[in-house]
Amino acid sequence: MPIYDACLDANIEIIHTRHEAAAVFMAEAYAQLTGDIAVAMVTAGAGAANALGPLFTCSESETPVLFLTGDSPIGQDGRGAFQELDQVPMTAPVTKLSFRPTKSGDFGVDTARAIRVAKSGRPGPVHMALPFDLVDAEVIGEDIPQAAAFARERTVLGASDAKLITQRLAAAKRPVVICGPAMNETRNPGVLEELAESLDAPVVAMESPRGLKDPTLGDFAHALKTADLILNLGKRVDFTLNFGSADVFAAGCKWIVINAEPAERDRAHRNLENRLVACFAANPSDAVGAIIDQAKNEQSHAQWRREVADLITVRSYSEEDTVASGNITPAQLCAAVQRQLDKAQKSVVICDGGEFGQWAMAATQGDQRVVNGISGAIGGGLCYGLGAKQAVPDATVFSLMGDGTVGFHFAEFETAARNKDPYVVVVGNDECWNAEHQIQLRDYGPDRLIGCQLSGARYDEAVIGLGGHGEYVTDLADLDAALDRAVNSGKVACVNVQIEGIPAPSGSAH
Amino acid sequence: MPIYDACLDANIEIIHTRHEAAAVFMAEAYAQLTGDIAVAMVTAGAGAANALGPLFTCSESETPVLFLTGDSPIGQDGRGAFQELDQVPMTAPVTKLSFRPTKSGDFGVDTARAIRVAKSGRPGPVHMALPFDLVDAEVIGEDIPQAAAFARERTVLGASDAKLITQRLAAAKRPVVICGPAMNETRNPGVLEELAESLDAPVVAMESPRGLKDPTLGDFAHALKTADLILNLGKRVDFTLNFGSADVFAAGCKWIVINAEPAERDRAHRNLENRLVACFAANPSDAVGAIIDQAKNEQSHAQWRREVADLITVRSYSEEDTVASGNITPAQLCAAVQRQLDKAQKSVVICDGGEFGQWAMAATQGDQRVVNGISGAIGGGLCYGLGAKQAVPDATVFSLMGDGTVGFHFAEFETAARNKDPYVVVVGNDECWNAEHQIQLRDYGPDRLIGCQLSGARYDEAVIGLGGHGEYVTDLADLDAALDRAVNSGKVACVNVQIEGIPAPSGSAH
């Protein structure tokens, strides 16, 4: 409450959500779309605990978020204060840094530290738990630290190291550059393209929980079977890369890893072993410039680049495919959304969900994109829309979600309506937790399905009740018009589309 | 997924919710209403993190819940597995015990331990994180532990200690017995009354985050100003008791504390200092019997018991009170609900929310009750309804929630509708986060209100969209009929009642 009150004088707008986690998801999207840090603030106790999920999400998507929570007064520690809870160990596993200031005079340096850490190295969330008595105390004569104290700390790649890297790339026949989520196009517009040109090598950013099966990447995995050198710029060598194992990467393929985090460099050593020929302690975003500086712009890999580019665009499905039930297919739904995105001056597309979220990733493209990332968490898409409207108010924002997914924070439609944030949530509704359903089908068979069915709830009507616009579509012929009306409603809209539940696409492979 | 599949053969029904936290809230209500442990199971990573909030709630409400989560395979530890997350430290602050089994052959003893710990001493939640490779492993020849290994461990009060306590109570002029949440009437039907009769002393269970301002307790706090002996049976000496401080309790008042937890006994020493004349390491539920055994059933405190009973029934408001706006008042709404409860053969009332939740506690009474407890968390009420219908299928269940509160897990209306669980959610709708609003009014004044307004969303219509029954009431004259229809709808129902936002009542004091 003291912070709420202080916001009045500091001219900081508060957008208050219906669930604490929603605020963090909002901040995640805001940070990704602006390339800056975002702030989410929640109350102590269960309020803080409620927000843990999206902190894990931010942690995996490498998104800098400053997470502020109330906390019980230090003066009552151990006495049994209201909502006394040891928050720091609780958030430590899902943040880069979690701490509780102990002196109100330190709030300045503490906040600078929090923001610096969130933005530096592998970006991520930072938690400050603010004891009520410190927040409420009067502080005299403490200066706010200078801007430099809040700035991102660089860790650079030396010029000679950059040169060595470019030489090895030039010498390779089929090099591939793989970047982590923080390096993607939305957050670093144009940078990956410039790098690809300089090195004349394919450059790919990966941010999907399905890793090399990310449907956005088509048959990219095929390229890795013949690649002879991987330059890894900040991409964690984890399950998304099949731990770098030899059944995915060519046995003789060498790796160069650039990562700012000791733990990630160790993971690279551990998973790659002696295939890791060089490993540098540097920040990928700092290293890119040094590499571009040293690259000689040779054009030796043109053919290879074309091959890889072609592989990435492979799709196993077509908008033309139909299903026996006559239901709208995910591909058809995505194509209709894409027509809307293509019409927009500026667009943001949000992809969230299990199977349908993957369809959205494969088959839609906006100017900027936010996906439910490597954490594999679902349910933030509605809140990402809220964040997107604050970050890019003039963009047309589409959030594509499964019907299971949209339920996580359904009441945030009220927030969007109340806050007059117009964007379109498209629900690909197959009345099913389809990701789990597909696993059961695959692993246990059609006779052992349990606990995955959802009802034919009319999410569109529910959204109207919450103050938004609603559309319900069961016939492909009605789809474009419904999407038009949703976009033009001037409200947050839910377009509830009855679809066929089809497994997510993955290149030509499934 | 392997556990889902195993449920098929074990004939365990899965009720799957729309958000992981909802499952834990369900389990909390189920455990309280049955007096047994309940189980909630969620997926790894963000799924586990999503459920932290209600673990804190269970921890504060002293409710035994076994919280099972998926976890990444032990065999991939450190490699970067999907959803690899150090869950144990994350849940440790909000559970009695949190651990990750490391051998599949230990699942039996590990589960026995988890359940034993959850139920013993001060009950509470226990977390087991289940590594995927262990769950999926074949285990041969491991016996399931015998029932005794799962049973609650007793910690008894010695007969001589019980005798000493009853003698001190008999010698006191104005003794009061205060019990913790785990000792309340819903969980221990008849026990407190028996204790009160045996000791001829007032016995009160406390489970509200407002502590001595719990509106259920009326002017009970006045009694404490003259009480000369407190027998504390498992009630944490914390903010809810104003830390036992002398501005609430008579300066010469002595305390006897019985608590099974070393940390709580230490807190009693710390907060009460030398007013703590005796402190016993025993489980309150075990100690009650010993005390009753030793009590001589003297009738020396009859007058004092009547005084205290009268104080508890004091209410500062009346159903007759009206407001200038002509809006329905919280008291009127609660009275109408009470008429429904009175009609029921068997009833459960659930009270959840900030100000309106307090009104519900003060002004309604069912056969059994679940409240948002000492954690101060809100938002579980809808899920408590789900739990109540599983625990007491034949009861009439009412969940009274504020309009801010109902938003936390709104999509669970779909769960209730899908699962055909009929109960009534009454939304006391003042279009406001009224608890925070009242704090701003009080502490900063009417010119500095920020971030507390909600919209006039039609939650009733939204619930219809999600498959339930909806009623919208703005006129007192329509209220009883609407509630009748809701009860008789055979569905989960939302009765959205436009009310005047009035601060919670608190005895005669406000």
Next chain:
Amino acid sequence: MPIYDACLDANIEIIHTRHEAAAVFMAEAYAQLTGDIAVAMVTAGAGAANALGPLFTCSESETPVLFLTGDSPIGQDGRGAFQELDQVPMTAPVTKLSFRPTKSGDFGVDTARAIRVAKSGRPGPVHMALPFDLVDAEVIGEDIPQAAAFARERTVLGASDAKLITQRLAAAKRPVVICGPAMNETRNPGVLEELAESLDAPVVAMESPRGLKDPTLGDFAHALKTADLILNLGKRVDFTLNFGSADVFAAGCKWIVINAEPAERDRAHRNLENRLVACFAANPSDAVGAIIDQAKNEQSHAQWRREVADLITVRSYSEEDTVASGNITPAQLCAAVQRQLDKAQKSVVICDGGEFGQWAMAATQGDQRVVNGISGAIGGGLCYGLGAKQAVPDATVFSLMGDGTVGFHFAEFETAARNKDPYVVVVGNDECWNAEHQIQLRDYGPDRLIGCQLSGARYDEAVIGLGGHGEYVTDLADLDAALDRAVNSGKVACVNVQIEGIPAPSGSAH
């Protein structure tokens, strides 16, 4: 330093040692011999770190020690204070409780808590890290807690449970009662004997790191192969009991466990599984009384008790045995020491070391005994002597140590000399780390011995240099006289005896 200074006015004597660990060992012996808590205080930083070893020892020997350390000022936390070190997690694994007070006004309740915890349940060490600024602050008006706040907390065994136990014991044919270190004769004079009489059953306390191979127990392990019921009073079910496994205990043998610690009860469930027929949460020292009260003093196991008593007295060696080298044997050395103990009015015997420490345990007996306990740590024996002289100033104290062992804290001879504490340290000198040597011989063979030889240092002469008395004995004929001179020297004495390095005895088994 402020605490040193305060000791002047509080009339507290400081015995300052040459190494921080020595102070903790002193306290360990003092606590065991007095049956009360003892206090060791060391400086911050490396001083605290230096004392970790004996905290583990105390933890395993179940000895209540209050370990006080200096700590850097709270006001400088995070700034980089002198000796700033996060002590609490460091000592947590080797203490029952480790904490750093944060308010000087809490020192009273904090100290009460520390002492209460150290003495209650399974006793053990507790660490308080005292920040310099708090220690140096002026505290006004804080009362010292009443004595009850410092007292041991009882956890009792209910009368009906005690009755059940005695009935099961009476019904058993070959019951055995096994007690933990805290229940031994030195700390509870007469209690075990009374229990044995009441139950007419063999009662054994175990406190050796060699567990059932404890040479003090002779062939006791043979008895366990036929025992049909174990009553375990506070003995951890760990490696010392072969985890209760069926190759040591009869397959059908049942167990009843009484233990105050949840973790130990869980361990019993885990290791014993369904052989654990009853498990009680009670303090063994509280339970003993209840059991004695319920026991009917039947005399049904007389024959069995005699059998077990006979097994315990079996020894595989004799003072008469000689070795080819003509060296003094450990048995001869111990017999000579025993002659001295027998002459004393009151005696304390201290046994410390690897193989020779076991010889000392098997072959000497004093009125009171301190051994290097279950931790398996060696090297404290010299310091135990210091503690013994403070605890029982008029006793004849013998400390028997191996030559490797005596080196750990050799300079404490200076402490003893300076402090005028006369006691006799007998060094059984085989110029070898004999425990490790025996393992190498056994596991790798005589060709692969490495790193176990010590020199023929004249420890006796070195002790003279440090201010004590020294004797060097190579011939058995000189031994008694040398010991006489040592006892009568009025100084701390080192009797350095050249012995044959023989493996420790263990019943008749090796």
Next chain:
Amino acid sequence: MPIYDACLDANIEIIHTRHEAAAVFMAEAYAQLTGDIAVAMVTAGAGAANALGPLFTCSESETPVLFLTGDSPIGQDGRGAFQELDQVPMTAPVTKLSFRPTKSGDFGVDTARAIRVAKSGRPGPVHMALPFDLVDAEVIGEDIPQAAAFARERTVLGASDAKLITQRLAAAKRPVVICGPAMNETRNPGVLEELAESLDAPVVAMESPRGLKDPTLGDFAHALKTADLILNLGKRVDFTLNFGSADVFAAGCKWIVINAEPAERDRAHRNLENRLVACFAANPSDAVGAIIDQAKNEQSHAQWRREVADLITVRSYSEEDTVASGNITPAQLCAAVQRQLDKAQKSVVICDGGEFGQWAMAATQGDQRVVNGISGAIGGGLCYGLGAKQAVPDATVFSLMGDGTVGFHFAEFETAARNKDPYVVVVGNDECWNAEHQIQLRDYGPDRLIGCQLSGARYDEAVIGLGGHGEYVTDLADLDAALDRAVNSGKVACVNVQIEGIPAPSGSAH
């Protein structure tokens, strides 16, 4: 034991000490004198705990040591194995990294990680706890990682940043370069001199617990009162720099900090606030080269350099000073030692202790030096001698210790004698814990002295008993001859010199 045995085949020599801590101290000196990492290995349980003190010392002196401990078998975790102890949290506060491998197949990558972490960034100790079952397991087909995996990770300073720094230094009038312990002359011969020449600025390495009162630095602190720019190369901004506070540094003095550790950069921000004008995430040893490369070798600060050099050589005492008692003074003793050092072809001087250790630092100088460093710990000097003889076998090694100090690991004289390592331990014997004594005198007065007196023990005679050479000197006239005899004895020697207890010198200031 399996590791001991493996050493036989790997031709690794084991030098076994009498106390676990001694092994770590040995390793500390070895690492500092060779500039490489050193390994200390100890047993599990209390053995591991015994070694905590010197881990803190290594941590503060920035010394890379690989600390290996035994550990109980993973297969018995939770069962109560012999010496089961949660070692990792225990050592975490005193190491850079502490972990317990969980797969024997990972030993290679785990060891590579441990060594890499110990050597990279701010160097320090790393702990690996080796579970017995993993150590004893057969591992097939696991390759040892390539050398690069064990190498130090560089973190470089960019060329443009280095240029900016040299420009600011050139522009400053009175710049000072301060380096941390890892940058000192012993570990980086010639580097600081080259840096000073390149920048034409005074360069000082600091490694004393007395910080700016380090007597080695004379009146260096005076220079800081007028310095206008500090370039800090890896020196923690802590108590040794008075937290950078304005009562030591000129108010307008600016700081540039280069440090590889985020925590240290944060500390710099916190303590220096806006005086910190630039802060770089780079390794000082990597940064030095970049700075030298960019430096223009201007000669603009010649006068200032001379001034600072003169201040550093100021001493407040003289070998000529005498005391009333006629005792040998510390200055006289050090001068005599210096005469020996000057005679040596190659020399190492070790300074250890409270007051006398400071005398040794001020008044002796060898080719290489090891001091009890910033931890303020004492007692390792004897063991440092052991390490020095392994690292530089042909050097004349002197270890100067106080009489309190020499007691910590006195039995290691036996180790040195047994191992035939000739070096000279000079005991400055004032029969007192003089550091504490001086504090009591200063803060509480001569009437309140307590607990600091030691006896007149004949450490020299004790050393003879332990197999070394001993000299006892009370008369200055005998000193040189005694030192000569000690050096020429061919044995470890103790020269026990009765000295006057005088407070440590500190420039001209005291």
